[in-house]
Structure formats: structure tokens, C-alpha cells
Amino acid sequence: MLRSYLDFVRAVSLDRLGRVGVILVTTSFVSFMVMQVGMLLGVVTNAYVGLIVYLLFPVLFVLGLAIIPLAWYRQRKRTGKSIDELLEQSFGPEGVQGRAAGSRVFRTVAILTLANVLILGVASIKMLHFMDSAEFCGTACHSVMSPEWTTYQASPHAQVACVECHVGEGMGALVNSKLNGAWQMVSATFNLYERPIPTPVHQLRPARETCEKCHWPEKFYGSRLQTRTSYANDDQSTPRYTTLNLKIDPGAAGNSGVHWHVDPENEVRYASVDDRREEMIWVESRQPDGSVRRFVNTRLTVPDPEAEDLRTMDCVDCHNRATHIYEEPERAVDEQIRLGAINRELPYIRREAVKAVRGGYPSLEAAEQGIRAGLESFYRRSYPDKVSSWYDRIDQAVEAIVRIWARNIHPGMKIGWGAYPSFLGHSDTPGCFRCHNRDIRDAEGRWISDDCTLCHSILAYGESTPFAYLEPADEKARNRPMHEFLRDEFLTSIED
Amino acid sequence: MRNISLIVGICLVFSIGAFAAEDPKVAGACMTCHKEKSPGLYKQWFDSEHAAHSVTCLGCHQAKKGDADAFSHYDATIATLVTPADCGRCHPKEAEEVGNSYHASAGKILDSADAYLAHVAAGDPVAVLGCESCHGGKVEIDKSSPNKLARRSWPNSGIGRINPDGSLGSCNACHTRHSFAKAQARQPEACSKCHLGPDHPQKEVYEESKHGNTYFTNEELMNLKADSWVVGVDYAAAPTCASCHMSATKTQGITHDVGQRIAWTLRPPISKHKDNHEVKRANMQDVCTACHTRTFTDGHFYQFDASVRLYNEKFAKPATDLMKLVREKKLLENPAAFSNKIEWTYWELWHHEGRRARHGAAMMGPDYTWWHGFYDIAQHFYFKLLPQARDLGDPDVDAFVDQILSSDPMHKWVREQTEDLKKQIRAGEMQKIYTRFFEAEE
Numbered sequence: 001m002l003r004s005y006l007d008f009v010r011a012v013s014l015d016r017l018g019r020v021g022v023i024l025v026t027t028s029f030v031s032f033m034v035m036q037v038g039m040l041l042g043v044v045t046n047a048y049v050g051l052i053v054y055l056l057f058p059v060l061f062v063l064g065l066a067i068i069p070l071a072w073y074r075q076r077k078r079t080g081k082s083i084d085e086l087l088e089q090s091f092g093p094e095g096v097q098g099r100a101a102g103s104r105v106f107r108t109v110a111i112l113t114l115a116n117v118l119i120l121g122v123a124s125i126k127m128l129h130f131m132d133s134a135e136f137c138g139t140a141c142h143s144v145m146s147p148e149w150t151t152y153q154a155s156p157h158a159q160v161a162c163v164e165c166h167v168g169e170g171m172g173a174l175v176n177s178k179l180n181g182a183w184q185m186v187s188a189t190f191n192l193y194e195r196p197i198p199t200p201v202h203q204l205r206p207a208r209e210t211c212e213k214c215h216w217p218e219k220f221y222g223s224r225l226q227t228r229t230s231y232a233n234d235d236q237s238t239p240r241y242t243t244l245n246l247k248i249d250p251g252a253a254g255n256s257g258v259h260w261h262v263d264p265e266n267e268v269r270y271a272s273v274d275d276r277r278e279e280m281i282w283v284e285s286r287q288p289d290g291s292v293r294r295f296v297n298t299r300l301t302v303p304d305p306e307a308e309d310l311r312t313m314d315c316v317d318c319h320n321r322a323t324h325i326y327e328e329p330e331r332a333v334d335e336q337i338r339l340g341a342i343n344r345e346l347p348y349i350r351r352e353a354v355k356a357v358r359g360g361y362p363s364l365e366a367a368e369q370g371i372r373a374g375l376e377s378f379y380r381r382s383y384p385d386k387v388s389s390w391y392d393r394i395d396q397a398v399e400a401i402v403r404i405w406a407r408n409i410h411p412g413m414k415i416g417w418g419a420y421p422s423f424l425g426h427s428d429t430p431g432c433f434r435c436h437n438r439d440i441r442d443a444e445g446r447w448i449s450d451d452c453t454l455c456h457s458i459l460a461y462g463e464s465t466p467f468a469y470l471e472p473a474d475e476k477a478r479n480r481p482m483h484e485f486l487r488d489e490f491l492t493s494i495e496d
Numbered sequence: 497m498r499n500i501s502l503i504v505g506i507c508l509v510f511s512i513g514a515f516a517a518e519d520p521k522v523a524g525a526c527m528t529c530h531k532e533k534s535p536g537l538y539k540q541w542f543d544s545e546h547a548a549h550s551v552t553c554l555g556c557h558q559a560k561k562g563d564a565d566a567f568s569h570y571d572a573t574i575a576t577l578v579t580p581a582d583c584g585r586c587h588p589k590e591a592e593e594v595g596n597s598y599h600a601s602a603g604k605i606l607d608s609a610d611a612y613l614a615h616v617a618a619g620d621p622v623a624v625l626g627c628e629s630c631h632g633g634k635v636e637i638d639k640s641s642p643n644k645l646a647r648r649s650w651p652n653s654g655i656g657r658i659n660p661d662g663s664l665g666s667c668n669a670c671h672t673r674h675s676f677a678k679a680q681a682r683q684p685e686a687c688s689k690c691h692l693g694p695d696h697p698q699k700e701v702y703e704e705s706k707h708g709n710t711y712f713t714n715e716e717l718m719n720l721k722a723d724s725w726v727v728g729v730d731y732a733a734a735p736t737c738a739s740c741h742m743s744a745t746k747t748q749g750i751t752h753d754v755g756q757r758i759a760w761t762l763r764p765p766i767s768k769h770k771d772n773h774e775v776k777r778a779n780m781q782d783v784c785t786a787c788h789t790r791t792f793t794d795g796h797f798y799q800f801d802a803s804v805r806l807y808n809e810k811f812a813k814p815a816t817d818l819m820k821l822v823r824e825k826k827l828l829e830n831p832a833a834f835s836n837k838i839e840w841t842y843w844e845l846w847h848h849e850g851r852r853a854r855h856g857a858a859m860m861g862p863d864y865t866w867w868h869g870f871y872d873i874a875q876h877f878y879f880k881l882l883p884q885a886r887d888l889g890d891p892d893v894d895a896f897v898d899q900i901l902s903s904d905p906m907h908k909w910v911r912e913q914t915e916d917l918k919k920q921i922r923a924g925e926m927q928k929i930y931t932r933f934f935e936a937e938e
């Protein structure tokens with residue numbers, strides 16, 4: 001079997017060019033198979049190998065196959081012999097006996113062609129499948145996609161492939177994404193892309209098709225209790241708690257929470273001055289009875305904008321950073337302190353960590369050095385007697401701060417603090433207040449409520465305990481009216 | 497003593513009334529949002545004495561439905577504007593004193609020469625920002641404004657603000673919102689929002705004086721936050737503006753009627769004694785003697801009064817008479833006030849350098865008395881006012897000027913020889929011309 005294959009191969013490679021073709025076909029096929037087995041067995045795991053296996057090998061394979069007939073054609077031209085003569089010369093008279101369809105050569109070529117088609121089919125499916133994998137998206141254009149890949153891996157959607165949100169299903173989506181990908185290859189090669197990359201708000205699949213596969217609005221969400229711990233910039237880095245009971249259920253009429261906006265009963269549409277979707281021109285809601293209430297921005301900062309971005313509100317209008325989450329430095333530091341990665345026993349560590357992580361460093365190496373130098377010099381200068389016993393803690397803090405920096409800052413893509421702000425809530429950006437504010441009014445002069453307790457009950461707001469307002473109020477406390485008001489509001493809200 | 501108990505009693509009754517009117521539930525809602533949306537405002541209030549005494553948002557901002565500036569804000573009817581009448585619900589004594597003070601009448605400047613000049617020479621926005629910011633404007637109601645206050649007239653924290661409820665003034669001119677601290681009003685910075693600049697440089701005079709000097713050197717010894725702040729008892733390092741003009745001494749209570757210790761009014765072209773000036777002078781001397789002996793303060797006022805009379809007699813009266821003559825004879829080219837150069841010269845003579853000189857003398861600022869004061873007056877009198885008057889080419893005016901320069905012993909020097917004048921100074925003859933200012937009794 002092997003011998004007859006080798007004989008065939010020898011015979012088919014007429015000249016040097018033909019031999020190159022044969023070698024390409026054979027080596028790429030064998031390598032493909034070996035790597036495939038390796039990957040199936042879990043021996044080969046490197047994501048870059050996928051690029052070689054599923055992109056390079058099939059290409060070489062096809063190239064080799066194309067070269068072989070080319071060599072034959074060239075040989076015929078050069079020698080002036082007919083194909084029959086050449087065939088007989090290579091395979092001997094017994095090979096071509098029976099002529100055309102009956103000959104041994106024909107049978108061998110036919111079998112091999114079938115095999116090739118099969119191999120190519122499998123390789124193509126494998127290739128498409130590989131190109132759908134997050135590893136491909138995240139690492140193929142390494143320098144460009146690195147920030148998104150980094151944040152994706154740390155996100156709640158790390159188990160959902162990029163294409164599930166960015167490409168979607170169906171032939172149209174596939175073709176679209178491949179055309180887009182081709183253009184991206186060109187722009188990456190010739191350095192035509194913007195830094196930082198603008199959020200692809202228009203290319204994103206509609207949330208109805210993507211997000212709602214897992215998070216559907218009819219689901220009962222109830223309310224969600226969330227405590228945010230922040231630390232003061234004092235020597236103790238004193239913890240301060242803010243606890244919100246977020247009213248997130250779509251809810252029934254008159255008792256709705258934040259997800260009212262995406263309840264199938266409602267439709268909220270808006271026009272914003274540009275596709276950053278930060279400043280509204282108007283916003284309107286269609287009520288179940290079909291009537292529409294429109295609220296118009298009476299304080300536009302852009303005179304006479306053309307309604308550039310007209311949208312029906314869906315998940316991403318608030319959850320615009322559901323996956324590629326860039327943190328705020330203060331909050332990232334607070335979180336590392338809370339997790340114990342930054343030790344609060346170091347005096348002023350919160351203040352110093354924020355200062356260090358905010359330093360403008362040109363590269364990761366510079367950040368590592370700068371953060372270390374900043375922290376060590378502060379403690380050496382301020383606590384010369386104690387610093388020697390704190391080195392381990394300082395080391396640990398430096399590592400945590402560098403991790404924060406590396407996750408959020410990408411100088412190559414010009415991503416610094418605040419490059420991609422989040423619309424969720426109202427701490428990074430106006431968020432909810434983009435529409436819920438008193439400048440946006442309907443014909444009767446009413447505005448969309450911006451009442452604090454509309455979307456959340458507040459059980460502590462920068463207090464020393466996480467449920468401060470559920471505790472009895474101190475008679476002399478200066479904020480006693482607020483304490484009691486918020487306690488009562490919460491208790492009433494959970495009764496309903 | 498009985499008076500004080502009565503006042504305290506009234507305060508208590510009023511305060512209980514005011515607190516009872518507050519719905520703590522509504523105040524709690526106010527705090528919730530404002531802590532988030534205007535955290536600085538919330539923090540100022542939180543750290544204030546008001547917060548310590550359970551005076552919350554509604555204590556000051558609650559309004560009645562019919563009030564001109566009342567508007568509906570979430571579940572409450574409130575007013576943005578808090579007037580002395582509102583503050584007076586808990587602080588009736590202070591509100592009454594403020595109402596009687598010269599400060600409260602500062603808004604009436606709107607018909608004065610200053611306001612006229614701002615309107616004609618500059619324009620309305622300057623009248624709003626330049627004049628009314630300090631003097632206080634008339635707060636107008638605009639029904640279409642979210643808080644019912646017209647934007648042209650609000651914000652305004654001028655000390656003589658004319659409020660829609662008829663009250664005059666604005667407590668936060670000195671007790672800046674939302675901490676309303678006593679300590680802040682006790683510091684010279686509270687006054688120097690307005691009392692500074694070319695026409696009334698009280699701040700600069702104070703900074704130059706020994707009083708300012710010691711204050712800025714010893715600020716930490718001033719006990720500014722103490723409840724009781726009696727000069728010589730609770731602090732002694734230095735006096736501030738408030739110490740002399742308002743705060744308590746061992747014998748005088750604190751007053752918000754800021755003119756009660758001032759004998760002269762140094763504001764007009766020719767200085768005048770105020771009504772009951774002897775009592776007012778005694779009030780001031782009482783403050784001085786917390787730190788100085790009587791002979792020391794007597795000496796100061798002897799020197800100060802002499803320089804005021806000198807200003808009046810040597811420059812203010814002849815200049816004023818000259819201008820009167822010029823106007824009576826209709827010698828000016830343009831009809832409107834301030835449309836002729838000589839009017840600006842005369843104006844600055846008394847309104848700018850004239851006041852600088854007098855305030856410098858009043859508050860121990862040597863440089864303001866002389867270089868920024870009398871030196872500028874003299875230069876502008878001899879080399880601007882008189883030549884500009886002569887340029888009008890009127891024989892009566894010429895005669896008037898000649899009469900000043902040749903027969904008034906204070907001005908005759910202009911036509912004499914330097915050596916002779918020096919001899920007169922060395923011999924003490926020149927000084928004798930001015931003896932009458934030290935000894936004058938009025």
C-alpha cells in the first residue's frame with residue numbers, strides 16, 4: 001500500500017516543481033493529522049498552534065495540490081508531448097492500460113481526490129470552528145485585541161465566545177463577519193485603525209438575539225442586595241459601606257424596577273447627539289395602550305444636532321460594558337483591599353495605592369518599576385523604623401496594584417483610565433441620569449423621575465456598617481431623618 | 497440680664513415652633529438626594545451647628561404655598577431663597593439688628609451715583625455682578641424659572657439684598673452657606689469679599705495695620721470657633737473687623753448693627769459725624785480698651801479726627817465748592833453726569849483716594865493714609881482738578897482757583913520758595929496752620 005503510494009507520488013512529481021507540490025501536500029497533511037491528534041489528546045494546548053493547524057496547513061495543502069497539475073502542464077509545454085505520452089512515460093504502460101476511466105492511474109487519482117475533498121471539508125469546518133473560538137479573536141491580532149482579551153477573560157462572560165455577541169447566527173452574519181475580518185486584517189497590517197478602538201456599537205448584534213438567549217426579560221429578577229465597600233484616604237484606610245437594594249425586576253405595572261425598560265410590554269426609544277449615546281436629544285416611551293410620551297432635552301450642548309443615533313433601548317444601552325469591563329482606579333483598589341490582596345495594616349495604603357496606580361507609565365515594565373518605587377519610597381520616607389518589617393506586605397500590595405494596572409491600562413492602544421466609561425448606575429458617567437434628569441421634559445414640563453429611591457433602596461451610604469439604616473437611629477445623629485426615611489422606604493418597598 | 501433671658505426665651509419658643517413644623521420624613525428624602533448630588537453642600541451642613549441642633553433642610557427652606565418664591569420640589573413646598581426673615585424665626589435678635597443696620601440699606605445704592613455710573617459707563621451685567629453682588633439686588637420673581645427666581649437677580653448674596661418677602665439683607669453674605677459658621681464671620685476674610693479695592697480698601701488697610709499683622713501671625717490663637725468670643729476674655733491675640741465693629745466686649749453685647757461703634761461717616765465727599773457720634777465713639781473706645789489704655793486710644797482718635805478734618809477742610813470742601821460753581825454756571829460741555837473729564841477727577845478725589853486716606857487714618861494704615869491717600873488727593877487736586885477747572889475759561893472759576901492758591905494758608909505754599917517753606921517747617925510755623933484740626937470741637 002505504502003509502496004504503491006510512494007510509486008504513485010514519485011510518478012506524479014514530474015519535475016522539481018511537481019516535487020515541491022507533492023512535498024507540500026504530504027507534509028501539511030501529516031502535520032495536520034499529528035497536531036489534530038495532539039490537540040484531541042490535550043497534549044497541544046497553545047492557542048497559537050490553532051492558527052497554524054487550522055489556517056496555515058490547509059492553505060499549504062491546497063497550494064501543493066494546485067502546484068502538481070501546474071507542473072504537468074508546464075512539462076507538456078516544454079517537451080511538446082501529449083498528456084497520454086507523459087502519463088505513459090511516468091506510470092508505464094501498465095498504469096495507463098485500459099485508457100481513461102478504466103486505467104489504474106485514473107482510479108488512484110479519483111480515490112485521492114475524494115480523500116482530498118474529505119480532508120479539505122473537515123479542515124474547513126475545523127477552520128471555521130476555530131475562527132469562532134475566543135482564542136482566535138483574542139490572540140490572532142494580539143496587539144490590537146489584547147485589551148479586550150484581557151478584560152474578557154476577567155469578565156462574567158468569560159465562558160461565552162466572542163462571536164456569540166459580536167457575530168450572531170445565520171449565513172448573513174457569517175459573511176458579514178468574514179468581510180469585516182478581512183478589512184480588519186488590512187487595517188491591522190497597514191496600521192489604519194484608531195487607538196483606542198471605538199466601541200463597535202453598530203456592529204454589535206441586537207440584544208434580543210444575543211443577551212436574551214440567557215437573560216430574558218420575562219424572568220423574575222426580584223431585587224438585588226449589593227454592598228460596596230470603599231476605603232477612606234486616612235491612615236487606617238477606614239472602610240465605608242454603601243448598601244443598595246437594587247430594584248431590578250421588570251415588574252408589574254406600577255411596581256416596576258430597572259428592567260421595566262426592556263419589558264416586552266414597553267418600548268423605549270431615544271435619539272442621541274452621537275453614537276457615544278451620552279447626550280440625548282429626546283427619549284420616548286410607548287405605553288401598553290399604544291400612546292407615546294416624548295421627553296425632549298431642553299439643554300442640549302450641541303446646537304441643532306442631527307439625530308445621528310436613533311435606537312430602541314435594549315440591554316447594552318445601560319450594560320454597555322457587560323464584558324469588557326474597565327475599572328475605575330479607586331474602585332479597583334478598594335476591591336483589592338477588600339479581598340485582602342492589599343493589606344490595610346499599611347498606613348495610608350488606600351491613598352498611596354490609588355496614587356501609584358494612577359501614575360502615567362508608558363509600559364507594563366515602567367508601571368511595575370514606578371508602582372514599586374512609589375510605594376517603597378513613601379513607606380521608607382514616612383515610616384523608616386517600621387518599613388523593614390513591612391516588606392512582604394508592600395511586595396504583595398505592589399503585585400496587586402500592578403495587576404490592576406495591567407488589566408485596565410494598555411498604552412499601546414492608548415487606553416488609559418476612563419477610556420471606556422460604563423453607563424451602569426451613575427458613578428462613572430451620568431448613566432441613568434442621561435435620561436432621568438430635569439432638563440429632559442415632556443410637553444407638560446414633567447421630567448423622568450430622578451428620585452434616589454426609584455431604582456434602589458439605600459441601607460447604608462458611606463456608613464461604618466453595611467446595614468447602618470436598619471439599625472436603630474441614634475437620637476443625636478445629625479442624619480437621623482435620612483436614616484429613618486431610608487429604613488422606612490426599604491421596609492415599604494419589600495412589602496409590595 | 498433680664499433682657500437676655502427674654503431674648504433667649506423668645507428664641508426657644510421660636511425654635512421649637514420651627515422644628516415642629518419640619519417633617520423629618522421629608523427632610524430625610526432631601527438629605528438622601530443631596531448627599532449624592534451636591535455632596536459638598538450636604539457635608540457643609542452636616543458639619544455645621546445647624547446639623548448639631550437638628551435644624552435640617554426644611555428648617556430654612558420650607559415655604560408656604562402662597563409665597564411668591566414657593567415651588568413644589570418632590571414632596572415638599574420650598575423656597576430657594578432664605579431671607580433674614582426666615583433666619584429670624586430662630587435668630588430674632590440678630591435679624592432685627594441686621595434690619596436696622598446700615599448694611600441692610602446697602603441695596604438702596606441702586607439709585608446712587610455708583611450704580612448710575614455702572615449702568616451708563618459699563619452696562620447692566622456689570623451692575624448685577626459688580627454692584628449688586630456686594631450691595632444686594634432686588635430679587636425678582638419669574639414664574640417660569642424652576643425655583644421661581646429670575647436669573648438676572650439670582651444668585652445674589654449681597655448684604656442689602658431686597659427680598660420678595662420685604663426683608664432686607666442676606667445673612668449668608670457673612671455666614672457663608674451651608675455651614676453658616678460663626679468662625680467664618682469673625683475672620684477678616686468674611687468682610688473682605690466687599691470691603692477692598694481702590695474706593696474702600698478696608699481689607700488692605702487692615703492687612704497693613706498692626707491689628708492685621710498680629711492677626712495673621714497668630715491666627716491659631718484666635719479661638720474663632722468658641723461659643724463665647726469676648727475680646728480680652730476668650731481671645732487677645734488680635735482684633736478682627738468683627739471684634740471692633742460687632743463682637744462682644746466685657747461690657748457690650750455682640751451687635752449685628754454694624755454702625756453702632758462708628759462716629760464718622762467717611763463715605764460721602766465731605767466726612768460727617770453720625771447721629772449720637774459721642775456714644776458710638778465711646779462704644780468703639782470700649783472695645784479698644786480691652787487691649788489698650790485709655791490714653792493710648794485717646795491719642796489715636798485725636799490723630800485720626802485731625803486727619804479727617806484736614807481732608808474735609810483742605811481738599812473736600814474747596815473741591816466740592818468748585819464743582820458746585822462749575823455746575824451752577826453750566827460750564828460743562830456735556831449734559832450727563834460723568835460725561836466730562838473733570839467730573840471723573842472730582843469723583844475719584846473723594847470716592848477713591850479721599851476714602852483711602854480717611855480709612856487709612858481710621859484703621860492705622862500709614863501707607864493708605866499717605867501714599868495711597870493724601871498724596872494722591874494732593875496730586876489730583878493741584879494737577880488735575882484745578883487745571884481742568886481753569887481750562888473751562890471762566891473768570892469766576894479762575895478767581896475761585898486763584899483765591900484758593902493765594903489766600904488759603906494751607907495752599908499758599910504752591911506760590912512760595914522752597915527755602916522759605918523749609919524754614920517754616922523747621923521753625924514749626926507750617927505745622928501751626930494745622931493745629932486747629934487737632935483741637936477742633938464740633
